[in-house]
Amino acid sequence: MALDEALATSVRKDGLPPTLRLYGWDRPSLSLGCFQKPSDINLDYCSEKCIPVVRRPTGGRAILHGDELTYSFSVRTGSGLFSKGLLDSYKKIGAAFNLAFHLAGISAFTRDQREKGRVLAGSPLCFQSSSYGEILVDSRKLAGSAQKRWEDGLLQQGSIPYCLNEDETARIFGLKGKTALRDCMACVRDFLPALDEEKFRQTIADAFEHTFKIRFERSCPLPEEETLAQELVTRKYLLDWRELRQAAQ
Helix, strand or coil, rough: CCCHHHHHHHHHHHCCEEEEEECCCCCCCEEEEECCCCHHHHHHHHHHHCEEEEEEECCCCCCECEEEEEEEEECCCCCCCCCCEEEEEHHHHHHHHHHHHHHCCCCCCCCCCCCCHHHCCCEEHHCCCCCCEEEEEEEEEEEEEEEEEECCEEEEEEEEEEEHHHHHHHHHCCCCCCCHHHHHHHHHHHCCCCCHHHHHHHHHHHHHHHHHHCCCCCCCHHHHHHHHHHHHHHHHHHHHHHHHHHHHH
């Protein structure tokens, strides 16, 4: 989370090009939306099972990360393609992912209506509702995304599950049965059992390049980005983690 924020800061403050980061997790981990209440999840269970919990810089609701592809996309918004507000940005980024899924052989579509009211607010789990610009297959959510906006830039983060950890998810979010998850959530391996993860990541990069008429250059974080990420861990994310641990005790 700290590195995603550091990359967004570089793009905003130092004028670096739009940056797409694709990564995964070495253990089941849970992220809360930046304004989400810790009481939305079973923190005692997470602590018992040694499941790390972190608060994202972006909004939205909680996600249990694990066997998935996670992404972050950072870009300036002062002028140009992403200068027209949140919904327009969601739509454009969603179009790139929609193309990626089609190239991979998944017949997905981008939701073009906003969800609101009781349905939107009813669950702390990201994948139990979908809203404008998100990717669905047969009315089931295939990718969850959330955005943080500043005056001069945005950071969008998202989760694309390869498979679903039904038991763990049900316990963390207090769900009564697994059917509710399968009714609302799709996973990549549901459609691509023999998924080549490296090829899938490249397909996403290709789709972004085609959609936005750009050419990515592979790179590692700059030393100053690594330094800022460590500073953010110390003065922000580690403090949030301690508060969450205290809430669980």
